[in-house]
Amino acid sequence: MKISKNYFFIFLLFFINIFLILLDLSIGELKTSFFDIIEVLFFNTNNNLRNIILDIRLPETLAASLTGAILAISGALIQISMENPLASPYTLGISHGALLGVAFAILFFGLSSKFVYILAFLGAFSTVIILFLLNKIKKLNASSLVLAGVAISSLYGAISLFLQFLSSDLELSAIVYWTFGDLTKATYFSLKVLFIFLVLGYIYIELKKYKIFSLELGEEVALSLGIEVNRLKLINLILATFLVSLTVAFFGIIGFVGLVVPHLTRLLFGKEIKTFFTLNLLLGSILLVLADIFSKALLAPQILPIGILTSILGAPTFLYLLMRGR
Amino acid sequence: MLVVKSLAYKDILKDINFKLSKKSLVAILGPNGSGKSTLIKCLANIIKDYSGDIILFGKNIKSIPQRDFPKYVAYVPQKSFGNALKVYDTILLGRLASKNFSKPTKKDLEFIDKIIEELSLQNIAYKETMNLSGGELQKVQIARALAQEAKILLLDEPTNNLDIKNKFLLFELLKKLSQKILIISILHDIDFSLNYADYFIFLKNGKIVKSISKDFVKEEDILNLFDLELWRMSFSKVSLKTV
Numbered sequence: 001m002k003i004s005k006n007y008f009f010i011f012l013l014f015f016i017n018i019f020l021i022l023l024d025l026s027i028g029e030l031k032t033s034f035f036d037i038i039e040v041l042f043f044n045t046n047n048n049l050r051n052i053i054l055d056i057r058l059p060e061t062l063a064a065s066l067t068g069a070i071l072a073i074s075g076a077l078i079q080i081s082m083e084n085p086l087a088s089p090y091t092l093g094i095s096h097g098a099l100l101g102v103a104f105a106i107l108f109f110g111l112s113s114k115f116v117y118i119l120a121f122l123g124a125f126s127t128v129i130i131l132f133l134l135n136k137i138k139k140l141n142a143s144s145l146v147l148a149g150v151a152i153s154s155l156y157g158a159i160s161l162f163l164q165f166l167s168s169d170l171e172l173s174a175i176v177y178w179t180f181g182d183l184t185k186a187t188y189f190s191l192k193v194l195f196i197f198l199v200l201g202y203i204y205i206e207l208k209k210y211k212i213f214s215l216e217l218g219e220e221v222a223l224s225l226g227i228e229v230n231r232l233k234l235i236n237l238i239l240a241t242f243l244v245s246l247t248v249a250f251f252g253i254i255g256f257v258g259l260v261v262p263h264l265t266r267l268l269f270g271k272e273i274k275t276f277f278t279l280n281l282l283l284g285s286i287l288l289v290l291a292d293i294f295s296k297a298l299l300a301p302q303i304l305p306i307g308i309l310t311s312i313l314g315a316p317t318f319l320y321l322l323m324r325g326r
Numbered sequence: 327m328l329v330v331k332s333l334a335y336k337d338i339l340k341d342i343n344f345k346l347s348k349k350s351l352v353a354i355l356g357p358n359g360s361g362k363s364t365l366i367k368c369l370a371n372i373i374k375d376y377s378g379d380i381i382l383f384g385k386n387i388k389s390i391p392q393r394d395f396p397k398y399v400a401y402v403p404q405k406s407f408g409n410a411l412k413v414y415d416t417i418l419l420g421r422l423a424s425k426n427f428s429k430p431t432k433k434d435l436e437f438i439d440k441i442i443e444e445l446s447l448q449n450i451a452y453k454e455t456m457n458l459s460g461g462e463l464q465k466v467q468i469a470r471a472l473a474q475e476a477k478i479l480l481l482d483e484p485t486n487n488l489d490i491k492n493k494f495l496l497f498e499l500l501k502k503l504s505q506k507i508l509i510i511s512i513l514h515d516i517d518f519s520l521n522y523a524d525y526f527i528f529l530k531n532g533k534i535v536k537s538i539s540k541d542f543v544k545e546e547d548i549l550n551l552f553d554l555e556l557w558r559m560s561f562s563k564v565s566l567k568t569v
Contacts, residue, residue, distance in 0.1 A: 270410075
């Protein structure tokens with residue numbers, strides 16, 4: 001047994017994360033320095049800057065951090081439970097299911113309805129159920145499962161378009177707005193909800209990580225190791241779907257983070273059971289905060305919706321994974 | 327130790343009965359499609375909807391809770407695929423399975439180190455299993471199964487993909503282990519089996535045609551089992567100790 005150097009990396013990523021969050025806070029239309037931010041956050045200076053940073057910038061930055069972490073752990077859970085390296089909330093159409101739920105909620109229950117969250121989850125979960133059943137009927141390999149995800153995405157996309165066709169101008173703009181993930185929608189309420197469920201999800205994963213990783217040994221071996229395989233997979237998928245649907249309900253679709261981060265974690269730090277999920281979570285947060293920085297810096301003073309940025313960067317990575325195969 | 331009573335599964339297994347009561351190396355031999363793997367999977371509690379009874383240490387295996395099963399039986403499948411997990415972690419999972427996946431203790435980790443040393447896996451202990459050769463992967467799977475410290479070890483063609491030297495080493499290992507636990511293995515290497523196994527179960531068309539101790543195996547038995555009337559084997563003349 002040797003002490004893993006990954007513990008050191010956990011510390012390192014944590015501090016990189018803090019640094020990037022502060023950096024992200026210092027970027028915006030009003031020029032502020034790194035030290036201004038520290039002053040505002042830790043010393044009670046009472047001025048306009050404080051309002052800008054605490055009310056506008058901080059929610060967005062924290063939303064990036066939390067959403068990145070949530071998408072990363074959801075992606076890892078889905079990849080392990082589907083035994084499929086190409087699986088992720090986005091590539092399987094889970095995010096699109098959530099989006100369809102959001103469109104339904106907006107159209108039938110109004111813009112500010114709390115049904116948005118419930119229907120987002122139901123929409124997302126319907127994708128998982130369909131994929132799970134398809135997989136039961138005929139064992140799908142990695143590529144065909146993703147193809148099934150594409151088919152479901154386009155079906156749900158078409159239904160969303162139909163709903164947009166039926167909707168008023170106001171509803172239409174709300175639905176369209178949701179299709180590109182945008183963190184400027186963040187409120188302290190959404191942050192609280194995301195934080196609570198991220199912590200609960202992380203605790204679940206840390207408690208069950210050895211069982212979860214046993215799934216990597218294949219169904220038969222996992223069974224012989226005393227794991228109730230189907231039950232464990234289903235719980236993992238429900239948790240991942242729920243977490244993803246929350247982010248979609250709050251901010252819209254932010255693609256490819258859930259796909260790319262688990263692979264990146266493995267490439268950088270290896271798939272070590274003790275530390276994988278923690279590193280994966282921190283890396284997810286780092287990547288999305290970084291994306292948030294770019295989304296503000298690229299077309300300043302315009303803020304690019306972050307979902308557009310992650311898709312531009314994520315799609316080539318997906319193609320690379322697809323071409324590389326297993 | 328292990329009693330199987332009128333076990334049947336679909337059309338694959340028919341009225342299987344046997345009783346194994348000693349620590350030993352038991353070889354299951356039979357032509358392709360004779361139901362060997364299915365039998366092993368029933369014993370490993372992977373297939374559960376069979377009829378008949380499998381009794382382990384006086385308990386019907388259906389009455390043993392799933393999570394306690396790894397303490398009784400360890401299983402190594404026919405085909406193992408590598409994955410991104412490290413060799414060390416893979417073996418650790420076997421260990422933890424036998425204690426309901428509670429947190430690994432120092433003792434557990436020392437035990438893993440011991441197994442790694444015993445099977446001389448030190449050089450690959452921190453490699454990802456997908457980067458291993460077929461032989462190495464097989465050894466890691468066996469190490470994972472041994473880490474369970476189960477009372478019975480089930481192996482499905484463990485010598486697949488192994489070259490002659492690794493086969494030899496594996497059989498030496500199994501022989502040594504069989505003094506401590508009951509090992510039941512599907513085997514295709516008849517020469518090796520006859521040299522190493524203590525007991526034989528001959529399976530054909532889902533039925534046991536014979537189950538006998540090593541000393542009573544006749545050339546005729548093997549020839550009949552594989553429908554090889556014309557082909558005369560020289561198994562009795564081969565001494566693998568000289569390889």
